[in-house]
Amino acid sequence: MTTDVEGLLRRCAPQALGAVARRHADFAAAEDAVQEALLAGAQQWPRDGVPDNPVGWLVRVAVRRLADEHREVTARRRREARVLHAAVPDDAEVTGLLALLLLTEARRPARSGPHGELVPLAEQDRSLWDRRLVVEGVHLATDALRAGRPGEHTLQACIAALHDQAPSSEATDWPQVLALYDRLHALTGSPVVALHRAVALAMVHGPARGLAALDGVAERLGGGHRLHAVRAHLLELDGRPRDAVEAYRHAAAAATNLREREYLTLKAARLT
Amino acid sequence: MRYMIMMDYGGVESACEPMDRWTPEELQAHFAFQAALQAELAERGEFVDGQGLASPDQAKFVVSDGVGAPVVIDGPYPEGKELLAGYWLVDVDSLDRAIEIAARASAAPAQGGLPIKQRIEVREVMSAPAAE
Numbered sequence: 001m002t003t004d005v006e007g008l009l010r011r012c013a014p015q016a017l018g019a020v021a022r023r024h025a026d027f028a029a030a031e032d033a034v035q036e037a038l039l040a041g042a043q044q045w046p047r048d049g050v051p052d053n054p055v056g057w058l059v060r061v062a063v064r065r066l067a068d069e070h071r072e073v074t075a076r077r078r079r080e081a082r083v084l085h086a087a088v089p090d091d092a093e094v095t096g097l098l099a100l101l102l103l104t105e106a107r108r109p110a111r112s113g114p115h116g117e118l119v120p121l122a123e124q125d126r127s128l129w130d131r132r133l134v135v136e137g138v139h140l141a142t143d144a145l146r147a148g149r150p151g152e153h154t155l156q157a158c159i160a161a162l163h164d165q166a167p168s169s170e171a172t173d174w175p176q177v178l179a180l181y182d183r184l185h186a187l188t189g190s191p192v193v194a195l196h197r198a199v200a201l202a203m204v205h206g207p208a209r210g211l212a213a214l215d216g217v218a219e220r221l222g223g224g225h226r227l228h229a230v231r232a233h234l235l236e237l238d239g240r241p242r243d244a245v246e247a248y249r250h251a252a253a254a255a256t257n258l259r260e261r262e263y264l265t266l267k268a269a270r271l272t
Numbered sequence: 273m274r275y276m277i278m279m280d281y282g283g284v285e286s287a288c289e290p291m292d293r294w295t296p297e298e299l300q301a302h303f304a305f306q307a308a309l310q311a312e313l314a315e316r317g318e319f320v321d322g323q324g325l326a327s328p329d330q331a332k333f334v335v336s337d338g339v340g341a342p343v344v345i346d347g348p349y350p351e352g353k354e355l356l357a358g359y360w361l362v363d364v365d366s367l368d369r370a371i372e373i374a375a376r377a378s379a380a381p382a383q384g385g386l387p388i389k390q391r392i393e394v395r396e397v398m399s400a401p402a403a404e
Contacts, residue, residue, distance in 0.1 A: 015317075016317065018363075019317040019318075019320075019363060020317075022320050022363065023319070023320060023321070053316065053317075055317055056315060056316045056317045058317075059316075059317030060315055060317070063314065115300075115303065115304040115307045115308065116307050117300075117303065117304075117307075249292065252327070253327040253329050253330075254326075254327075254329070254330065255326070255327075256326050256330075258323075258324040261324070261327075262299070262303045265291065265292075265299055266296050266299050266300065266303075268292065269292075269294060269295060269296045269298075269299050270296045272292075272293075
């Protein structure tokens with residue numbers, strides 16, 4: 001007896017579409033993804049047998065297709081940045097932006113652990129970084145900087161380039177990173193930049209200097225967990241685990257991202 | 273059928289201490305368990321939505337008569353009522369399946385790797401009336 005695969009697919013389609021559409025804001029995209037899953041089922045089920053949970057199978061394939069599309073969107077944004085750069089190759093900030101996108105994308109494979117947990121830059125497995133993107137990003141960042149009068153994107157790209165070229169956090173050219181943050185902060189006055197600058201300051205001149213640089217940033221940031229998280233990290237480097245634990249706990253309580261909260265909770269536990 | 277599966281900050285029936293007393297390994301096992309359970313629900317097409325909420329310190333309680341300025345009280349709730357920590361919204365074939373999912377979540381590993389035995393609320397989400 002052969003299963004009527006077509007009939008089964010037709011019966012499963014509405015439930016699969018319902019499940020995928022409820023989870024995905026774009027209904028048209030959900031429809032397309034489920035359509036592709038039905039086509040895949042029509043090809044594979046007669047060959048491999050009907051799965052135990054046919055609706056689940058269709059939903060899984062459709063969701064994977066939607067995830068691939070998201071990656072395509074990110075890739076498309078990079079392509080558009082490339083096209084823009086090709087159109088105005090002498091525009092340093094456009095070049096800097098492209099460099100920044102590439103250098104950030106290069107690190108993506110190392111950003112999450114096996115269970116989706118957050119892995120910060122200092123702890124990432126750098127062998128997972130995409131070498132080709134690093135090389136290209138560094139090249140473009142250098143071009144952009146060479147044009148003179150670097151803007152925000154170019155400075156960010158150069159900082160990213162220094163990180164991406166370093167074999168480890170310890171081996172990073174922190175004095176250069178600090179110099180770039182000095183320029184970026186002078187240019188933008190951004191409190192978030194001030195926060196990152198404090199970390200670089202700590203890496204060059206010691207945690208006490210970094211902690212001192214955090215004074216005055218709190219009001220400018222208007223709350224949020226990042227200040228607590230940076231303070232906690234610097235307190236830990238400064239050999240003050242009890243104060244660091246308290247700061248990590250504050251940061252965890254103020255976190256609005258689940259992965260960040262889990263990470264900060266773990267950091268507190270590791271020091272306890 | 274859709275069900276809300278809700279966890280609050282109370283209702284822990286095992287002897288385990290609050291999370292700030294757990295070891296890193298115990299925390300990692302707990303977080304990994306949650307991530308794996310959610311991934312499994314997604315695989316089965318049962319996962320609709322699921323969120324962890326910000327800590328009770330960040331809660332705001334709002335009462336308004338629609339006329340004057342609303343009264344806004346900062347969390348945590350003064351009378352110590354247990355606040356929602358997180359939820360899953362699942363689309364399943366039966367109440368039994370929703371209970372099965374809640375039971376899995378209730379037994380998440382905690383201190384010593386022992387099940388946390390947290391009380392979890394399961395309630396059906398009201399659906400639209402059947403078409404006439």
